[in-house]
Amino acid sequence: MKFFIRTFFKTLRLVLGPVMxxxxxxxHPVGLVRSPALQAQVDQQCxxxxxYQFTTCPFCIKVRQEMRRLSLNIERRDxxxxxxxxxxxxxxxxEVKVPCLKITDASGSxxxxxxxxxxxxxxxxxFATV
Known part of the structure; x- marks a missing residue:
C-alpha cells in the first residue's frame, strides 16, 4: 500500500510541477522600483x-513571487x-522543511x-518601505 501511495504522489508531482x-x-509580478543607490543598499542587505527552497513547492513559489514584487536579490539554495x-x-x-529563510546578522549568528x-x-x- 505504501508503494502505491508514494507512486501516486510522485506521479502527481511530475504532472503538476511543470504546470506550477x-x-x-x-x-510574474512587477517589481518595486527604487533609485539605483537605494537598490544597491537593499542588495547589500540581501x-x-x-x-532554502524546493523548485515546485507552492509555498516556495509564493515566497519567490514576493521576492520579485519587492525586487529582492536573495540567494536561493536548492x-x-x-x-x-x-x-x-x-x-x-x-528541520528539513521549506521554505526557510536564513538570516545572518553582522556578528555572524x-x-x-x-x-x-x-x-x-x-x-x-x-524591505517594503526601503
Whole structure:
C-alpha cells in the first residue's frame, strides 16, 4: 500500500510541477522600483539572506513571487536536489522543511525562519518601505 501511495504522489508531482512553474512565470509580478543607490543598499542587505527552497513547492513559489514584487536579490539554495544544502538546513536550521529563510546578522549568528507567511511578513516589514 505504501508503494502505491508514494507512486501516486510522485506521479502527481511530475504532472503538476511543470504546470506550477509555468504559472509562476506567467504571473510574474512587477517589481518595486527604487533609485539605483537605494537598490544597491537593499542588495547589500540581501547578501545576509538565503532562501532554502524546493523548485515546485507552492509555498516556495509564493515566497519567490514576493521576492520579485519587492525586487529582492536573495540567494536561493536548492534543498531538494543539492545534498549539501539539505544537510545544512537540517543540521543548522533544525528541520528539513521549506521554505526557510536564513538570516545572518553582522556578528555572524544565524536565525532560521520557516513558514511562507512568516518569511513574507519579515521581507515586507524589512524591505517594503526601503
Amino acid at each position: 512553474l509555468l504559472r509562476e512565470r506567467l504571473t 547578501g545576509n539572506l538565503a532562501l 534543498a531538494q536536489h543539492d545534498v549539501k544544502n539539505r544537510e545544512d538546513l537540517g543540521r543548522q536550521g533544525g 544565524s536565525q532560521w525562519l520557516y513558514e511562507s507567511g512568516a518569511i513574507i511578513g519579515y521581507l515586507q516589514g524589512r
